[in-house]
Amino acid sequence: MDKERLKGNLDLLLLAVLEDGPAHGYAVITGLRERSEGGFDLPEGTIYPALHRLEQAGLLASDWTTNGGRRRRTYTLTPAGHRALAAERAGWQRFARGIFAVTGVAVTGAPA
Template sequence: MDSRFLWGMVETLILEVVSRGPSYGYEIVQRVFSQSGGYFDLKEGSLYPALHRLEQQKLLTSFWKEVDGRRRKYYELSAAGKKALSARRVEWKAFSRGVEGILDAPLVVPAL
């Protein structure tokens, strides 16, 4: 398993949210918080560096839009981002099955 896997989970969560439609920073934070049942509470210090990395990697594109007199930067998934998200979903499912296999394994007590 790639050691950056868990560290990159924030990026995967962002890609997943943005895959459902263009979103801006605060909206991404709120969706991640809401859809995770409050488990993931992204802060600006982790959100915006991740958004910038994803944009530099060409996994996200961005555009500015004015809504209710406020100018917001929206992010959307690029074609490369769709491929990357698909690969990350497969990797997560394999990781999850591996962890579940260990956690759900029957307790074996060694004979003395």
């Protein structure tokens, strides 16, 4: 998957994953990988700073839990996060429609 294209869309992806329920960073990474069937296999250096940024922005709330001896930081969407997700989805759709208008490439779920 093209890395450059990800720019500007990372928040959308993270918020969408967390929409299905709270998760910790590592689970977000694996969840993203699974949902996209390997398409989005993002490094930790991308995910963790982004989660911190989203929390800083008030879109996520986090709390520490311990599973066995491993500490996890679990993130949950805040109400502002839900609103931001909706805005991100709309923004993505606007952009993708622009691309369609210029290139003629439409996108649905099914492969060609």
